Amino acid sequence: MATYPRAVTRLIEAFRKLPGVGPKSAQRYAVHVLRASMDDARELADAILEVKTSIKPCKRCGNYTDTDLCSVCADPRRDPRSLCVVSYVRDLMAIERAGEFRGQYHVLGGVLSPADGIGPEDLTVGALIERVRDEHVTEVILATSPSVEGDATALYLARLLGAVPELEVTRLASGLPAGADLDYADQTTIAAALSGRRRLE
Amino acid sequence: MRERVLRTITLLRRDLGEADRLAVLLSREEGKVLASAKSSRKPNSRLAALIEPFVLADCRIIEGRGEIQRLAGGEVVEPFRGIRSDIERVARASLMAEIADQGTEPGSAAPRLFALLLDCLRLLAEGAAGPSIELYYLLHSSRLLGYGLSLDHCASCGGDLAGGELAMVPEVGGLACPACYTVAAGRWVDALSLERVRAYRHSRLRVALEIPLSNGQRKVWLDGLRAHVRYHMDVSLRSLDVLRSLER
Ligand SMILES: [Zn+2]
Numbered sequence: 001m002a003t004y005p006r007a008v009t010r011l012i013e014a015f016r017k018l019p020g021v022g023p024k025s026a027q028r029y030a031v032h033v034l035r036a037s038m039d040d041a042r043e044l045a046d047a048i049l050e051v052k053t054s055i056k057p058c059k060r061c062g063n064y065t066d067t068d069l070c071s072v073c074a075d076p077r078r079d080p081r082s083l084c085v086v087s088y089v090r091d092l093m094a095i096e097r098a099g100e101f102r103g104q105y106h107v108l109g110g111v112l113s114p115a116d117g118i119g120p121e122d123l124t125v126g127a128l129i130e131r132v133r134d135e136h137v138t139e140v141i142l143a144t145s146p147s148v149e150g151d152a153t154a155l156y157l158a159r160l161l162g163a164v165p166e167l168e169v170t171r172l173a174s175g176l177p178a179g180a181d182l183d184y185a186d187q188t189t190i191a192a193a194l195s196g197r198r199r200l201e
Numbered sequence: 202m203r204e205r206v207l208r209t210i211t212l213l214r215r216d217l218g219e220a221d222r223l224a225v226l227l228s229r230e231e232g233k234v235l236a237s238a239k240s241s242r243k244p245n246s247r248l249a250a251l252i253e254p255f256v257l258a259d260c261r262i263i264e265g266r267g268e269i270q271r272l273a274g275g276e277v278v279e280p281f282r283g284i285r286s287d288i289e290r291v292a293r294a295s296l297m298a299e300i301a302d303q304g305t306e307p308g309s310a311a312p313r314l315f316a317l318l319l320d321c322l323r324l325l326a327e328g329a330a331g332p333s334i335e336l337y338y339l340l341h342s343s344r345l346l347g348y349g350l351s352l353d354h355c356a357s358c359g360g361d362l363a364g365g366e367l368a369m370v371p372e373v374g375g376l377a378c379p380a381c382y383t384v385a386a387g388r389w390v391d392a393l394s395l396e397r398v399r400a401y402r403h404s405r406l407r408v409a410l411e412i413p414l415s416n417g418q419r420k421v422w423l424d425g426l427r428a429h430v431r432y433h434m435d436v437s438l439r440s441l442d443v444l445r446s447l448e449r
């Protein structure tokens with residue numbers, strides 16, 4: 001039985017590690033690269049290396065950046081007293097696309113998910129509490145997804161933040177259906193969820 | 202292809218491909234059911250709510266070619282929202298679901314495990330004492346899954362367990378009498394709490410929760426049972442690690 005040369009198999013295996021890519025898609029991508037021009041292939045390889053060498057988490061919020069502070073944190077027009085807490089950078093991007101929110105962000109790096117072994121110490125919970133205290137934040141919007149884990153995370157944080165005086169803690173309003181991923185929601189839905197956010201506790 | 206409606210409890214769900222999920226469900230009639238839920242990560246999905254963890258639902262399931270079937274629709278019967286109001290409840294419910302998932306194979310009926318899990322989830326959602334619910338679940342699920350802890354006979358010599366200090370030793374299969382275990386390897390349980398935990402065995406959950414156990418006694422039993430379950434299942438239980446860190 002004929003098989004692909006080693007270099008092709010290596011590329012197929014590399015693609016298979018991408019989320020949502022099965023053996024068939026991996027093979028299709030590898031063949032695509034084989035057929036592509038040298039320039040396109042080099043561009044792909046360079047782009048991969050560039051993100052790995054130049055992108056790091058923002059010191060303050062956890063957003064992706066190639067400098068110390070991300071573009072949101074560095075923007076003087078953004079209100080630092082209003083903090084939107086998201087699970088992942090992709091959720092931050094989804095909210096930015098909706099264009100409604102003018103405050104800053106805090107990226108948790110996930111949700112509390114005991115089934116996956118993820119507890120509070122695996123997220124940037126400590127840094128969030130510190131920021132809220134040190135940066136005189138007056139409003140925290142909890143924008144975790146409306147799932148079991150997202151709700152549990154929001155309520156856990158709300159309880160912790162309840163100890164901070166004169167802080168308003170709100171949660172994205174429903175309209176986002178149960179169990180949906182935030183980054184799949186369209187801009188109108190996110191905008192509506194933001195403007196209809198409600199107080200917790 | 203065969204289609205039927207099953208009453209299910211969602212044990213867990215995982216992302217699958219671009220926008221799908223794989224759900225692990227528990228049913229009375231068919232035990233564990235693996236079902237894919239197409240596009241269930243999209244906001245307009247009608248399947249997403251059915252496969253949120255710990256949800257009780259009537260699911261329309263279509264047989265697939267292999268082990269994985271297809272979730273075609275259904276209705277939520279009871280979402281047990283009270284569980285998600287507290288991360289410790291979520292961790293405990295996750296532990297119970299993980300044990301049910303790891304301990305069962307698809308296709309064999311599991312009416313008693315289903316009923317046990319349902320009772321425990323209901324009371325967790327109502328806000329009843331989490332540690333006692335967990336103790337009850339560990340005691341009963343381990344019996345249903347074939348590695349029950351004997352509360353009557355020494356796991357080492359087979360003699361009657363009576364008064365005196367007893368050691369909980371997962372490696373010998375459970376409780377050991379003082380003659381068999383004089384070393385400090387085990388967790389010591391006293392005769393009074395043994396009587397009370399025996400009563401857990403024969404009581405319905407709501408009644409069992411009324412049985413008085415001091416926090417100290419309950420902790421010894423809970424630690425011992427967790428070690429027993431972990432030893433016999435021979436897998437790491439991820440939610441147990443999180444639960445422990447929350448308890449610290
Ligand atoms: Zn930043």
Ligand SMILES: [Zn+2]
Binds near residue numbers: 357358359379380382
């Ligand atoms: Zn003995």
